[in-house]
Amino acid sequence: xxxxxxxxxxxxxxxxxxxxxxxxxxxxxxxxxxxxxxxxxxxxxxxxxxxxxxxxxxxxxxxxxxxxxxxxxxxxxxxxxxxxxxxxxxxxxxxxxxxxxxxxxxxxxxxxxxxxxxxxxxxxxxxxxxxxxxxxxxxxxxxxxxxxxxxxxxxxxxxxxxxxxxxxxxxxxxxxxxxxxxxxxxxxxxxxxxxxxxxxxxxxxxxxxxxxxxxxxxxxxxxxxxxxxxxxxxxxxxxxxxxxxxxxxxxxxxxxxx
Amino acid sequence: xxxxxxxxxxxxxxxxxxxxxxxxxxxxxxxxxxxxxxxxxxxxxxxxxxxxxxxxxxxxxxxxxxxxxxxxxxxxxxxxxxxxxxxxxxxxxxxxxxxxxxxxxxxxxxxxxxxxxxxxxxxxxxxxxxxxxxxxxxxxxxxxxxxxxxxxxxxxxxxxxxxxxxxxxxxxxxxxxxxxxxxxxxxxxxxxxxxxxxxxxxxxxxxxxxxxxxxxxxxxxxxxxxxxxxxxxxxxxxxxxxxxxxxxxxxxxxxxxxxxxxxxxxxxxxxxxxxxxxxxxxxxxxxxxxxxxxxxxxxxxxxxxxx
Numbered sequence: 001x002x003x004x005x006x007x008x009x010x011x012x013x014x015x016x017x018x019x020x021x022x023x024x025x026x027x028x029x030x031x032x033x034x035x036x037x038x039x040x041x042x043x044x045x046x047x048x049x050x051x052x053x054x055x056x057x058x059x060x061x062x063x064x065x066x067x068x069x070x071x072x073x074x075x076x077x078x079x080x081x082x083x084x085x086x087x088x089x090x091x092x093x094x095x096x097x098x099x100x101x102x103x104x105x106x107x108x109x110x111x112x113x114x115x116x117x118x119x120x121x122x123x124x125x126x127x128x129x130x131x132x133x134x135x136x137x138x139x140x141x142x143x144x145x146x147x148x149x150x151x152x153x154x155x156x157x158x159x160x161x162x163x164x165x166x167x168x169x170x171x172x173x174x175x176x177x178x179x180x181x182x183x184x185x186x187x188x189x190x191x192x193x194x195x196x197x198x199x200x201x202x203x204x205x206x207x208x209x210x211x212x213x214x215x216x217x218x219x220x221x222x223x224x225x226x227x228x229x230x231x232x233x234x235x236x237x238x239x240x241x242x243x244x245x246x247x248x249x250x251x252x253x254x255x256x257x258x
Numbered sequence: 259x260x261x262x263x264x265x266x267x268x269x270x271x272x273x274x275x276x277x278x279x280x281x282x283x284x285x286x287x288x289x290x291x292x293x294x295x296x297x298x299x300x301x302x303x304x305x306x307x308x309x310x311x312x313x314x315x316x317x318x319x320x321x322x323x324x325x326x327x328x329x330x331x332x333x334x335x336x337x338x339x340x341x342x343x344x345x346x347x348x349x350x351x352x353x354x355x356x357x358x359x360x361x362x363x364x365x366x367x368x369x370x371x372x373x374x375x376x377x378x379x380x381x382x383x384x385x386x387x388x389x390x391x392x393x394x395x396x397x398x399x400x401x402x403x404x405x406x407x408x409x410x411x412x413x414x415x416x417x418x419x420x421x422x423x424x425x426x427x428x429x430x431x432x433x434x435x436x437x438x439x440x441x442x443x444x445x446x447x448x449x450x451x452x453x454x455x456x457x458x459x460x461x462x463x464x465x466x467x468x469x470x471x472x473x474x475x476x477x478x479x480x481x482x483x484x485x486x487x488x489x490x491x492x493x494x495x496x497x498x499x500x501x502x503x504x505x506x507x508x509x510x511x512x513x514x515x516x517x518x519x520x521x522x523x524x525x526x527x528x529x530x531x532x533x534x535x536x537x538x539x540x541x542x543x544x545x546x547x548x549x550x551x552x553x554x555x556x557x558x559x560x561x562x563x564x565x
Contacts, residue, residue: 004371005368005371005372009367009368009371010368012364012365012367012368013365013368013369013372016361016365016368016442019438019439019442020387020439020443022402022408022409023398023399023401023402023403023409023439024398025402025408026398026401026402026407026408026409027397027398027401027402029401029408030397030401075299075300075303076300078296078299079296079297079299079300082296082297083297086293086296087293087294087296087297090294090297094297094300097304097308100308101308102496102551103496103544103547103548103551104312104544104547105499105500105502105517105540105543105544105547106500106502107500107502107517107520107521107540107543108312108315108520108540108541108543108544109308109311109312110524111315111520111524111536111537111540112311112312112314112315112540113307113311114524115311115314115315115318115533115537116310116311116313116314116315117311130307131307133303133307134304134307134308137304137308192389196389196391198391198392198502198503199502199503199517202521203521203524203525210392210393210503213392213393213394214392214393214507217393217397221397224393224397225397225398225401227394228393228394228395228397228398229394231394232386232390232394232398235386235389236382236383236386239382239383239385239386240379240382240383242382243378243379243381243382244378244379244382
């Protein structure tokens with residue numbers, strides 16, 4: 001028996017949809033206004049595309065996201081794999097440490113970073129990536145841990161080592177490919193977090209795409225609304241692609257085995 | 259991305275009490291002693307970029323400007339505008355957590371009943387909405403619920419004047435409304451896995467034993483889901499409590515929420531030489547968050563040990 005939708009559930013869904021769709025639609029409507037609201041057009045979108053700083057800041061955010069993803073992979077994949085093999089007794093501790101960033105408000109963490117980090121480190125915007133690795137720990141750890149729990153890791157590693165592969169090769173050619181989707185998930189989470197992060201960037205005085213949106217929004221309200229619509233629908237678009245992508249891969253696998 | 263993924267995990271284990279399935283146990287390679295060496299990069303990274311900053315901020319909170327030990331920063335943090343800030347932040351976080359938890363749970367109970375594919379799409383969208391904040395979120399609400407907003411105008415046309423009373427988007431009620439926009443999706447994300455663990459068979463058992471819908475609700479679903487509900491509500495509180503970008507975009511300095519007060523002290527917008535006060539506020543914030551999150555962990559533990 002499958003649970004059925006009752007009339008009450010339709011009402012709840014409708015109410016929820018209205019609460020979330022109205023602000024989105026209202027923002028879209030505002031963003032298309034031109035000539036003081038007399039007609040509709042794409043002028044506001046053209047405005048922010050031609051603003052100084054649109055491309056450099058978007059590019060900066062992409063660079064930070066890429067660096068964060070690389071750092072997360074290099075740091076977390078070997079660590080979590082090891083906690084599933086010989087280092088099982090450290091697992092609890094590592095799990096606990098990875099939850100700490102959830103407890104620490106980002107503002108507090110930002111103050112800590114400003115106070116503690118040496119000037120040479122704080123003189124480059126790429127410091128943000130190192131801090132993003134920290135605040136993404138709860139999510140990336142979780143993604144990798146779930147992925148590794150679902151494969152016969154010991155067997156795979158023993159097989160690989162018994163035919164003479166080194167630890168590095170085992171990790172690179174056996175473990176990582178078999179948890180590909182978990183690794184992808186961790187990468188995606190790290191990227192999404194870096195692209196949207198505002199608090200650390202603004203408190204450490206760096207310009208990224210989110211802080212740039214904040215700055216330009218003061219000059220042109222309709223332009224800022226268009227920019228918001230662009231950022232939000234961009235994010236929804238990316239997430240939907242990722243959410244629906246695994247299906248394609250699954251069907252490929254079925255074809256291969258057939 | 260914010261708290262949702264880890265929180266999803268927590269929600270799953272919260273609901274884990276409902277099923278008997280367990281995850282794979284950690285496995286050890288035979289005859290190998292576990293060494294700490296492969297974990298050194300992790301401990302070094304976390305030690306330097308997480309533990310060290312937190313230690314520094316805690317230490318500095320107890321120092322005055324000349325570097326001597328003092329408790330004055332904390333006594334200042336618990337008085338005047340800062341005490342008000344903490345009260346306001348806690349009130350807003352509590353209200354938004356409770357409202358969003360109830361509405362989010364209702365929404366989640368409807369969402370788990372719809373088809374697999376559309377649910378996947380909704381969950382993906384919820385994960386984006388749960389992470390909206392700052393200027394984009396503020397502008398969406400100004401466009402809809404602001405004085406010139408579309409919803410405000412539509413309601414006025416229908417005879418309801420939102421702005422007849424003291425309501426503005428930048429008041430407590432306005433902020434509450436805005437916070438719900440990212441808190442409700444977060445609740446849906448975290449609470450749905452727990453709901454998915456409720457077996458339809460239990461409903462059948464209730465029905466065949468002659469129980470009514472009220473009996474089922476009272477004796478089965480509420481006792482089963484309450485721990486997951488409670489733990490998620492605590493998480494929502496922590497999430498609202500530390501929200502900075504949205505608070506900054508929405509309040510323009512009118513609402514003294516703690517994250518904003520700290521931000522002002524860091525930027526030196528208010529008075530110079532008050533760094534240590536900022537540190538003390540940051541430490542108190544961690545303290546409040548720590549209390550809430552340990553309650554969350556206790557609730558999760560209790561739930562787990564019952565299964």
